[in-house]
Amino acid sequence: MSWTPATDTQSERYQEACDWFLRLREASEDSELIAEWLRWCHADPANREMFEQVRQSWGSLGAGAALFDRQSADRHPIDQHLRHRWRRPRQLAIAAATLIAVLGAGWLVLFEATGWFRTSEATRFTTGRTEHRSLLLADGSRIEMAGNSQLEVALGKYRRDVLLRQGEAYFSVAHDKTRPFVVYAGDVHVRAVGTRFDVRATTGRVVVAVEEGVVAIEPPNLAVAAVDAVFSRLRILEGKAPAGRTLRPTPVRSGQEFAVGSAELEPQVLSIEPQSVASWRQGRLRFVREPLQSVIDSIQALSGQEIELDDPSLADLRFTGTVFGSGVSAWVNALPAVFPVTVRQDGNRFIISRRGESRR
């Protein structure tokens, strides 16, 4: 090998500690191995310290390794090919899932043709910035759309599906046990039977807040492929949650909010006040630890006020609080009190910069 790894004076001990770490990770109940490790720990306090360092770097390298893995999959098709060779079981599962999805779609089309399984055409609705729109569906359910939103509705005999492509909507679902009501947003779907909840889908992030009843958040599965067929775009099922995460089925109850997105390491469930759900309908926006970019998207949809972050690292600052649609400029001007930012106005736009490096 022409390549030589970087080493330093600590390398010998670090590598030894690292080797112990791996052997212990793999050990089941090998008493001799553990006794030997304990002797090594006691032989020199520096050994024990180094072991601790290995343990920490093992944890902290995880995010970097996952990032590298994602990036290489995006950038180097050859690498991706190689990578997939090592994931044969998963690949097989994807192939099987795809096959079943295609069969399922065929099944849908067949029964659609015979009229036995009637799925209506998907109907598309959009709202412009600052526009609100209320839809009354044929089943008695009501959807209230926030500004800058897009969704599609397909009511069938056996199911009711809504695809929230972008933006935010509040759902008041008419009770009908025989026809599940499912909202698809990003990589999650929200299943509800007679309940009231709000779904917000911004770039890479989905937030579901429940006012009344229970919804089930589920990871993408075959149903998504089938629904995509209904919404006339058969997508090959990826078989995994975004960003190397596994999304587990999660019940979300009245007074809870579920959030998943690139900023969260894991999906989160937070407590909220049920009466504050979808308060955008009263011209108020309420956030709990919401990334700043997402807050700004919602404010723009509500008030039309243009706000720009000139440093992408600001997008992940977390904002908790209420913003009034009528008081957006007051909110923006108060930001420097909460975050390390400065605000300037450029025509109709507010521009938010990181404090101390506004000129770059």
Place this chain on the structure above:
Amino acid sequence: MRSRPPEVPVRASATESSAEGGTATRNTALSNLFIAHNQELIAFLMTRLTEAEAHEVAQEAYARLLRLDQPETLSFLRAYLFKTAANLSIDRLRHRHTRQASQPQIGLLQQLGTEPTPEELTSRRQEAQLAARILGELPEACRRAFLLYRVYDYPLADVAREMGVSERMIRYYVVQAMDHCRVRMSAERQEKDAER
């Protein structure tokens, strides 16, 4: 050759064999065991579990030790402690999935307690970017072994089978990858500090 450590004085006094002093002796022995080895036990468990899980499992292992009938010698107790903890941790890993699915509230409480601040998130992201860049410097086989083991969480034996080399070789690759990251990351950090 690794040298033997000084034995920690854990074995309790002469009452060990007397019948009425048994419980007290064992409790003393256990508390000595705890003092001498709790850190190691936690460190051992944290090679595979989170910190909170490691403490729970350690507690359970001590509880099982307390239920033993006869007082035993230190070396037995110590081996029994680690063996029990190892088994408990394997059970824990096996049930991790179902536990998390059925108890979302626990996850919520943990998250509320340990939620990162925006600054932490930013610095974590920067660290991740740096680590990703440095992983790019590794030769392909070494990197692949590391990614399969760290990201995809394959057992060492499976990585070895996939790559068609020995387990020892995979362990060597992972060790090299980690040491390389450590050295290069500390160099980059120093460089960055020097710029300031």
